[in-house]
Amino acid sequence: MKRRMSSFLSDCSAVSIGAGVVTAVTAAAATYYVATQPEPNVIPPIDLSDQSIVLEDGVRISRFCENGKLMKYMYEDVKTAYDAFQRGLKISGDQPCLGTRTGPNLEYEWMTYKEVFAKSRAFGSALLTRGLKPNDTSFIGIYSINRPEWVFTEQACSMFSMVSVPLYDSLGPDACKYIIKQGEISYVVCDTTQKTENLLAKADQCPSLKCIIMMESPSDELKSKAAKHKIELIQFNDFLEVGEKNLQEPKPPKESDMATICYTSGTTGDPKGVMLTHANLITNMSSVTCMALKAVSVEQSDVHISYLPLAHMFERGMEIICFMHGVRIGFFRGDVKLLTDDMQALKPTIFITVPRLLNRIYDKILNSVQSSALKSKLLEWALEAKSREVERGIVRKNSIWDKLVFGKVQNLLGGRVKIVITGSAPLEAKVFRFIRASFGCVVMEGYGQTEATAGITFSIAGDPSTGHVGCPLPCAKVKLVDVPEMDYYAEDGKGEICSYGPSTFIGYFKNEAKTKETIDDDGWLHTGDIGEWQPRGTLKIIDRKKNIFKLSQGEYIATEKIENCYSRSRFVAQAFVDGNSLKNNVVGIIVPDPEVMPGWAKTEGISPDMEELCKNKKVKDMIFKDIIGVGKEAGLKKFEQVANIYLFPELFSLENGLLTPTFKNKRPFLRKKFQSLIDEMYAELEK
Incomplete structure (x- = not known):
């Protein structure tokens, strides 16, 4: 991953911090800055000194829970993933939905919400003509990087009550074989010849596999190889044509229906299939939306760049949020080395990312100024000034420090990002402070895991503090339990983080033993992470029970x-x-x-x-x-x-x-x- 990020990070290293700025100019800039500070524009929606409600036995819930009840959905007309896209379709209609960089000029070309709906319906209709049932016993594998066909397939599954099963691009053929065999998957959508070759190499051990639908055009040689294994190989667009000639009426799912099985890669043993319902998806994404909307509006004009793997719930959840608000989604070209260029072309307003990338940006920017005492001092002043603004609730990109120092960093991301959401691991306090100052936008951090759909806690808009992962989402109760072998006790505010609520997964697919290890008899999800409650009602990740x-x-x-x-x-x-x-x-x-x-x-x-x-x-x-x-x-x-x-x-x-x-x-x-x-x-x- 780091090697693929090297080009992106070298761009960060190349940012010249304040080159040519002399001390006199800096002093004048500081005077101008002090005289032109605006009023706060991000006001915390709750008292930051008391961010969670303590119930009996140390259980905590969000202050956004109405009447103490956990949130199930944000919009009355959005209770399934199908509903989420329908709301976006209603809002946007012929407005752009999905974009890719193609053609000689590499400009983003867009499909509208109506076009995406039509292609998704055609794909689902083609599956029905092949005899698949419109219910959650029909599993469709997706083995691809992020691209429009991924969305067509997933939306088709939602439209016709089927179940999407991502096969990670990097899990490798053995894990893919395991998933196909365990799920008895007969249809897999695949993007490249190489991945198709990977599947065919294990075909003898996957008796259920009947058809591979390729996004690339399969060669005659590849078709012949597939035929030897009695597997049909068909091009994606040809499959769409079958559906277009045999269009079926959508058969939307119920909230309780399974939406996806998201396999966790795990660090040991075979991957585990996390079964998530439509209710799981919507309650979690509604809760994230509820808290994010306290910071920024999410509307049709917004743009999200899709580069984190859709096989993981972090990215897929973000796209559900985008769809329910009619937001447009632009895909990167599949190569993280080109991410900076893609962002500058797309100019996204929404950017979700992971600490690994933010840490490296931080390191490269700091390393880039070490050779110059003036640049180092200028960066120090700029960071201090912008951080003071963040503490006052001022978030902007137009200060003198942005012009002198941080503007080039912001332009690497396209110049329009208004909200950054980071997750997957805790972000170090000094990096969080730097990113907030340099990006000039709202930066929020979440904590969770696939078994909780995605999020368990989320930071409050306008909270300038760092070193924690926020307070409980409105869909989750959170408590800490004793881990005596590590000397952590709940009475001291430390212990294993446990979550309960409508976003908790319904179990591991065909693995009751692991399910019982993870969800106790009272329905609490045991995360394996060690947390500590902070005085202001937020949660800090301090250790890991596993490994x-x-x-x-x-x-x-x-x-x-x-x-x-x-x-x-x-x-x-x-x-x-x-x-x-x-x-x-x-x-x-x-x-x-x-x-x-x-x-x-x-x-x-x-x-x-x-x-x-x-x-x-x-x-x-x-x-x-x-x-x-x-x-x-x-x-x-x-x-x-x-x-x-x-x-x-x-x-x-x-x-x-x-x-x-x-x-x-x-x-x-x-x-x-x-x-x-x-x-x-x-x-x-x-x-």
């Missing part, structure tokens, strides 16, 4: 916490920490940052080649010292710090199978790959 093990002296180790800590070192791109119960310490595989290390090597007069750097003891000692310092600063205990490290020159990625599709360490694969090196590191420590 823990005991050291030989009985101390528990939470490896993800340590890895996240070390990744904040400027020299570290990625970290994998491991150990076992027979040892009294942990060791780590460290991937040095390929964008920082060459510059450091130059100042040290050594080769900038990554492989040579990783073999250099001086480099190893320097990085080891730095991460131990970072760990101490973050409060890691002595037994949590690595005792030895190995420097690895290649980034963990989706392509080499070392990251999950949500960009988390794929622990079993990493352990298998590095087991001999881990053994060697322990052997060195025992000499």
